[in-house]
Amino acid sequence: LYAHFKKAAVASDHGLCSEIGRDVLIDGGNAVESMIATLLCIGVVNPQSSGLGGGFIMTLYNGSTGRCQTINARESAPLGATEDMFVNDTNQSVYGYRAIATPSELHGFWTVFRKFGSGKVKWSRLFEPSINLAMNGFPVSSNLAMQLSDKESLIQAEPTMKEIFVDRATGRVYEEGDIMKRERYGFTLQLIANATDPVDLFYKGGMAQTIAGEITENGGYVDQKDLAGYETLIDEIPLIATGLPGDLEMCGPPPPSSFVITQSIIAVMAGSITC
Template identity: 30%
Template sequence: MKKLILLFAFLAAPVAASAQGVVSAADPRAAAAGTEILNAGGSATDAAIATMLALNVVEPQSAGIGGGAFFLQYNAKTNKIRTIDGREAAPMAADNRWFYGPDGQPLDHRAAVPGGRSVGVPGTLRAMALAHARGGRLPWARLFQPAIRLARDGFEVSPRLNNALRSYAPHVDVGTRAIYYGADGKPIATGTRVTNPQQAALLERVAKLGPDSFYVGPQAEKLVATVNNAARNPSKMTTGDLASYAAKDRPVLCGTYRAYRICSMGPPSSGGVTVLMILAQLERFDMAKLGKDNPVAWHLFAESSRLAYADRDMYVGDPDYVQVPLAGLLNRKYLAGRSALISPDKSMAVVEAGKPVGAPKRIKAQSMEVHGTTSLSIVDKAGNVTQVTTTIESPFGSGLSVDGTMLNNELTDFDIVPEKDGYLVANRVEGGKRPRSSMAPTIVYGPDGKVRLAIGAAGGSTIIAQVAKGIIGVVDWKLSAQDAIGLGLLYAPGMMAMAEKGTQLDAMVPALQALGEKVQSGPLGLKMNAVERVKGRWTGGADPRSEGVVMDQQGHTTVITRVGAQPNRPSE
């Protein structure tokens, strides 16, 4: 317990800066796994995989191999970025009434989450394998060793995990309860050492036999039986659904903001395109002169967010199934027209999606995302960068587990009701389709053409606003990545805005209301990580709302001073 208290103490140490590799992750044990791999000669990709696997063990409420991931890989030699789509997929048996009950009525989101029907075919391991083939240096099995040790030998329950266990006790299955709860039904206390031998054995098998051992054979059969025999919302997944799953290369999605080039993930993620739209619509305003403490700057941010989210909701889905008008959405003339709707001294009365060139007719999309995600940012000593956002969707996903590993509820990112106003929505459920995501792993090139910043976030649809805020903080307000992450957020996906409670925005609420903003204060459940290049050296930032740290190969670690807990809203 003493060790854990020291680990999560409120320190005011400077952020680690290094010419060597740097890892920013949501848990110090995971960051240590990444730096171990860097020190063993691994690449940024190797370290990212090791960090993800360790997070699977110590942050089971947020992500793992039972979920999905998006990778951005920057190659310092070629100065190019590749993106990998490891998003979960619907079973082929899924149709647009997948989340309807026996009474023929659609389930509400809360009722659809638990059990087997919400589980998508996991994509994380396939994405890891593809990333490793493209950018790995060390053997595949070596990357699993830190996570295997944590699961086999044990780790101490952190305050954040304990909070999640308390908040979601009724949601998790018997197998999970056997690991993390006592005979009295209460979660294991903070600081208690816990082991997960079943998960250790699973990771050892995948390390030795490769990802196929998860997608075919006994392990696949076990996963299928778990979701199809679930007591709540049983699925119709097959072993063929797992065997046929493939991670996909997707075109990198890039745009510009001032003198910076911003590159992110394209569909089925809506994160990248929406971030780019928010930024482009703000470019005509002097955000630098307004500054971070000016309510007008945040009003403009909210208005631009509303417009971008409206287009996102209307047009973005899985590009293998629906026509996504990316070129039209990012067209500078179109974005200038959208920006012209924004006024610095009043709020828009109505916000609707625009009509970009190439927009298909009669589509609409609107889904609900919640907070079961994690992000990590890594650079190696050669300057290669890997930015990953990975998720199981809700905290503890579907509530189901296989061999000590949680299974996602990603399919509830689809629109449950497939029609609206008499026409089909873009993000409806279809067999084999990947649900729309807000995850937005992003890499920013500076005016010198070199990578300046890699940043990502967790927190459902707030991810988009978080990443846009972080970029504005660095580019316009000249903040460090750490300080940009720490800024409070004004989140405005629609007409109502939420000002993050307990931040600098509290004092701005009256001024925002005077500008016509419909705004209220409340917790948002945010979590970000970043690495950045400053004067030729790499440093990083981690969210003060989380247990995140920045760690480098030289042994310098910063445990970020936390800004306060958000009970019952873990920002996973």
């Protein structure tokens, strides 16, 4: 879809989440706060796409100053990781506790909220709509339903996954349009929303002990040192791509992002590069 907006637009892979991000802007928040609220929602309704166990890379452009900054809040490999740890079983790099990297989403959210937030919207305000969805339920999207159906055998075999994604009434994974609740996740979001220092809670406090304990007890690598040592990276000198139509320039993050590939695709589509 192509449309014009006078002041702002929010795009995500779920309509409910885009509306939540829009409402933050209406309440006086800025693009950074809108992004946080939107992705918190995605973590609830489309957990295959986002969530507290993952991370993100962000490009922030200030139209008034022309300044571009990038934020790397991607997951990081635990200190106990080795180059050959998955050589004998590559499936372990995708499934199970050994596949888990150090979660970074919350650290990134708190970092950009404090550094780039408008100061007009409270931290807890960004969580409220997503907590409500998690506690009271939301309709399962076609995308989530497809992912659940595709991985049903794995979900049924893993107790913690089964508890969340299997409908007790049918004994099968949730289908499109079913109402799903994620009350435990909602309670976790409540604790983070109301914390004076959410990063301390999640990365050094009681949550860190719970997270690291479960992972290491099940053969994973992420421990409390990994959580306590995580840092979000802010790059003041991002990559700049030139040679685009209309003398346009694109700014974006360096690897591990795919910015270089993305801008090349745009250039090819615009006809400025042939292949």
